[in-house]
Amino acid sequence: MSPRRARRMDPPGKGRRGDPVRPLDGVLRGMERVEDWPDGEWKVRMVSGAGTDKLYRCPGCEHEIRPGLPHIVSWPNWTGGEEERRHWHTACWRKRADRGPGRSRY
Numbered sequence: 001m002s003p004r005r006a007r008r009m010d011p012p013g014k015g016r017r018g019d020p021v022r023p024l025d026g027v028l029r030g031m032e033r034v035e036d037w038p039d040g041e042w043k044v045r046m047v048s049g050a051g052t053d054k055l056y057r058c059p060g061c062e063h064e065i066r067p068g069l070p071h072i073v074s075w076p077n078w079t080g081g082e083e084e085r086r087h088w089h090t091a092c093w094r095k096r097a098d099r100g101p102g103r104s105r106y
Contacts, residue, residue, distance in 0.1 A: 033045075034077055042074045042076060042077055043075050045072070049067070058088050058089045059092075060092025063089070065087055071090060072090050073087050074093065
């Protein structure tokens, strides 16, 4: 087994190579990603629910998403799509393409 290499300690407030450390705001709020589905591209963000105090209604199952419950926020990936943001249960978001006829997919 090879020995571990000693690593240089970075000064406080600096990352590797001396770069300033970025604040964790984006990580704590959730990182957005783009998902490609048959009905188009969607920006999706995981929400931990820890900082939420509002009640949302999931468009997939029409049930409430209570404060503190982890869930997903999605919106269309086009200019102005942020106005179409919706809060989904994680399982409802994954299964939305499997819904039968007569149910809205958004």
